[in-house]
Amino acid sequence: MRAVFASRLGGDSPLDNLTIGDRPEPEPGPGEVRVRVHAATLNRHDYFTLQGIVGYPFEPPRILGCDAAGVVDRYGPDRPPGSPDPGAPVAVYPVTFCGKCPRCGAGDPMLCDRFTLLSDGDREGSFGDYLVVPAQCVLPKPETLSFAETAALGTTYLTAYRMLFVKAALMPGQSVLVQGAGGGLATAAIALAREAGLTVFVSSRSAERLEAAQRIGAQHGVLAGRDAAKTILKLSGGGVDAVIESVGEPTWATSLRVLRQGGVIVVSGATAGANPPADLARVFWRQLQIKGSTMGTLQEFRDLLRFVTPRGIKPLIDHIYPAEKAREAFVRLAAGDVFGKLVLSFE
Ligand SMILES: [Zn+2]
Incomplete structure (x- = not known):
């Protein structure tokens, strides 16, 4: 074959x-x-x-x-x-x-x-x-x-679903920052989060990608860089509930800084480097949670199919x-x- x-x-x-x-x-x-x-x-x-x-x-x-x-x-x-x-x-x-x-x-x-x-x-x-x-x-x-759209559910959408709704356990009305715009995981997380009634922030180095991310449902696009954390803290009224992180070293400091007290970073990848400074003082003082996540269970895959079908998410x-x-x-x-x-x- x-x-x-x-x-x-x-x-x-x-x-x-x-x-x-x-x-x-x-x-x-x-x-x-x-x-x-x-x-x-x-x-x-x-x-x-x-x-x-x-x-x-x-x-x-x-x-x-x-x-x-x-x-x-x-x-x-x-x-x-x-x-x-x-x-x-x-x-x-x-x-x-x-x-x-x-x-x-x-x-x-x-x-x-x-x-x-x-x-x-x-x-x-x-x-x-x-x-x-x-x-x-x-x-x-x-x-x-389509078959192509269905295939995409199996990895990126399943991974994003578990990160948002199982690991971060986000509920309607809460807020999330998706690090990076454009990759399969980021686009999946943005679409699922928006449909679930979350406030979605996205950060990227590219203004063009931020615009595209906003077209698929992100409410706030923030250029990555020194002022990104400050901007997100201001827009979110003191910090987001969760960060979807798959980039790693370039974004990690911002991911830690934008969380509200007790907020959670869910990590499913480190495509741009896996060893950023840990900033442990911030982790314990603000009681931040860092959770790893990979793929999802068969039940979560069933839940994902049930979530996307009636909402017309593609x-x-x-x-x-x-x-x-x-x-x-x-x-x-x-x-x-x-x-x-x-x-x-x-x-
Ligand atoms: Zn086993």
Whole structure:
């Protein structure tokens, strides 16, 4: 089948590890389903894999891709009752976990030692004509969304949903600062937060991106820099309830300064550096909370689908590339020059 995969990992030129070619078709085992992939989106995780930055060691070749939407092709033995029929359009929940350890049993499989994303560990990724996942991981595709938009729900929207509504536990009327504008996570967080009745601040180095962020729902766009924290403190009347942080070193000082007392920073990435000064005096004196977050549970994915469908929320797509043009998409991902999601089409 057609696939976009890493033929090697690491080295000086990660994009040279990217191959567009043929890989064996996967077969669904017991309790598994095979999906005919229609669309999958690019995530920083895919570029990290090419760079050799992987959570679980594995041997290439490895099909890349952390999310997908498509059509149920067929099930292996032991199809679960009530699962979508072959031919049904589906959203793929892109996380697997052991389901047996105490953490899985306690209701948060994201804390499972064996939690893996598609393309990690033993799992092939979604950038191929077919994808095999555990059968409980396919849910009916929202009718209001295209395959490309549905694919974007699996990583960035799920991550943003958990950050806003589970980790920060934000309620209507509260306020949030989204650091950075333009990336998939920031655009997802802005759209979800606005629909949930939150006051949304966004900070970016680019005036053009701030304007675009305001078009998708941010009420206040603030240029990043020395005065950003002061401006946000003033506009928010003394500090925001939460910060959605995925940038890291360039934004961290502002993230700490704009919080109200007892406020929370939720971190799901550090794309521009992972070791900013901690400013611990501020953390304890103002009783700030710092929480890490990754992806979300299957129940949170169901909740997300239920949240976006009636509200008509549509993930922002920057561009859809045919699978054969994956390299062009990866060049843009590496450059960070995107507004919304880059999508690969396998139709
Ligand atoms: Zn587990």
